[in-house]
Amino acid sequence: MHPIANALPDTLCYLDGEYTPLRDAKVSVLDRGFIFGDGVYEVVPVYEGRPFCFEEHMARLGRSLAELQIDNPLTLDQWRDITMRLAAPGGALPQTVYYQVTRGVALRDHAMPKGLMPTVFAMVNPMKPVPDAVRAAGVSCVTAADFRWQKAHIKATSLLGAVLARQISADAGATETVMFRGEFLSEASSSNVWVVKDGRMSGSPKDELVLAGIRYGLLERLCGDSGTPFELRRIKRDEVFGADELLLSSATKEVLPVVTLDGQPIGKGRPGPIYRKLYAAYQDAKQRNR
Numbered sequence: 001m002h003p004i005a006n007a008l009p010d011t012l013c014y015l016d017g018e019y020t021p022l023r024d025a026k027v028s029v030l031d032r033g034f035i036f037g038d039g040v041y042e043v044v045p046v047y048e049g050r051p052f053c054f055e056e057h058m059a060r061l062g063r064s065l066a067e068l069q070i071d072n073p074l075t076l077d078q079w080r081d082i083t084m085r086l087a088a089p090g091g092a093l094p095q096t097v098y099y100q101v102t103r104g105v106a107l108r109d110h111a112m113p114k115g116l117m118p119t120v121f122a123m124v125n126p127m128k129p130v131p132d133a134v135r136a137a138g139v140s141c142v143t144a145a146d147f148r149w150q151k152a153h154i155k156a157t158s159l160l161g162a163v164l165a166r167q168i169s170a171d172a173g174a175t176e177t178v179m180f181r182g183e184f185l186s187e188a189s190s191s192n193v194w195v196v197k198d199g200r201m202s203g204s205p206k207d208e209l210v211l212a213g214i215r216y217g218l219l220e221r222l223c224g225d226s227g228t229p230f231e232l233r234r235i236k237r238d239e240v241f242g243a244d245e246l247l248l249s250s251a252t253k254e255v256l257p258v259v260t261l262d263g264q265p266i267g268k269g270r271p272g273p274i275y276r277k278l279y280a281a282y283q284d285a286k287q288r289n290r
Contacts, residue, residue, distance in 0.1 A: 011089065013123040014082050022123055031119050033102030036110075037158025039119070040064035045127060045251045046087045046095040050289050054080065056214045061099065064155045070103055073118045086124040094127035096251060100157060127252060135279070138259030138271045139175035139248075144168050146179035146186045146209075153208045165189035176248055178240070178261060185235040186210050191253055194219070196245035196274045200229040215249040222281040228274060245272035254282050 008023035015025045032038035042061040045052045058079055065072050074082075083097050104116030148161035166189035169177040176188040185204055187193055192213045195202045201223055206212040216232075223230040240246065244267040246258040255278050257271035 011124055012086060013121065014086065015121050016119060019085065025121070027119055027121070028105045030105050030107065031102055032104060032106060032116075033100065033119060033157055035108055037156065037160075038068070038112075039100055039102030039157040040068060040070070040155050041098065041100040041157050042155060043251050044083060044097045044099070046083070046090070046097060046124075047286050047289065048092045049084075049087060049090075051080070051083050051087070051097070052286060052289060053214050053218060054083070056217060060155060060212075060214065061101075065101060067151070067154045068103070068156075069112060070101060070118055073101060073120050082122050086122060090124065090126065094129060095124050096127050097122060097124050102157065130253060130256060135256065136271070138257040138269075140173075140260040140263075141176045141178050141188070141246075141248075141258050142169050142172045142174045143178050143180060143262050146181045148179075151208055152186070152211055153206075155211055162189045175256075176258075178246075178258075180237055181209060183237050185237070185240055188248060191248040191250040191256075192216065193240075194247040194249065194255075195235055195240055195243045196247065196272065197239065197243055199274065200231065201247075201274060202231050202233055202235055202239075204235060205232045213249060214251065215255070218282070218285065219249060219255065219278065222278055222285065226277050226281060228277070241266075243267060245274050247275055247278070255279050 010021045010023055012019045013022040013025050040061065042057050044054055044057045058076055062072050086097055087095050100121045102119040103112065104118050106113045106116055144165060165177045165179060169175065176191055178188050178193055179186050185193060187204060187210045192203060192215060204210045220230050241261060241264060246261065246266045248256045248258060255275065257275040259266055259269050259271065
């Protein structure tokens with residue numbers, strides 16, 4: 001047994017219809033998820049035992065599966081049952097449930113075989129909230145060219161591009177890598193990016209060049225509730241550096257203020273009023289779990 005196996009948690013996971021300790025779960029080396037990264041994934045936050053924006057996450061999972069021509073192997077109720085069983089031992093602590101569906105097991109061939117049984121896997125992890133001191137100070141990010149493929153809207157397991165992008169910021173001691181396709185903002189390695197200027201919040205369009213996070217819809221609703229203008233459009237590099245505020249969003253970051261980019265201050269170099277308003281509204285939405 002590999003030495004790391006002994007360090008794996010003994011929490012339950014779900015694999016192809018069975019619940020088993022995570023350290024004991026195994027898949028075939030000929031699974032196309034292992035060979036090709038031929039699969040999709042989803043991550044749902046769970047607060048106080050209740051999955052947050054669950055149906056929106058499952059709808060995105062369904063869209064990603066459809067893009068790969070994989071039939072969704074489970075119903076919405078079945079996905080919900082798995083989620084609740086895996087999250088139950090964690091009680092009220094914040095958690096994330098990770099789901100992965102691959103095309104299944106087959107002899108290695110690039111063409112997509114028909115009639116395979118998809119491999120379905122799910123596990124739970126404790127969520128590590130961003131510390132209050134970090135939120136109060138804001139975070140630093142760096143930029144890079146978006147060198148990933150042209151179908152970033154699929155939440156695919158083949159994440160090497162995102163891994164390489166995130167390592168750029170990790171090596172720089174920064175929180176995220178904000179990426180550009182040419183002169184236009186796309187997203188960060190594992191977050192969406194939002195630009196605030198003159199009280200208006202803007203994000204990249206929902207197209208094949210970005211993964212439209214579930215927080216796209218959530219933040220649009222929160223902006224509407226607070227009277228903050230919201231739009232999706234192409235955003236130029238100089239607009240990002242000239243923003244009054246720059247925000248990241250993801251399931252685990254929720255919404256997070258960026259105060260420096262490539263060493264340059266954003267706005268006044270500290271978290272701004274739109275961030276504070278949206279973060280407070282986000283916490284309220286979690287409490288109401290709407």
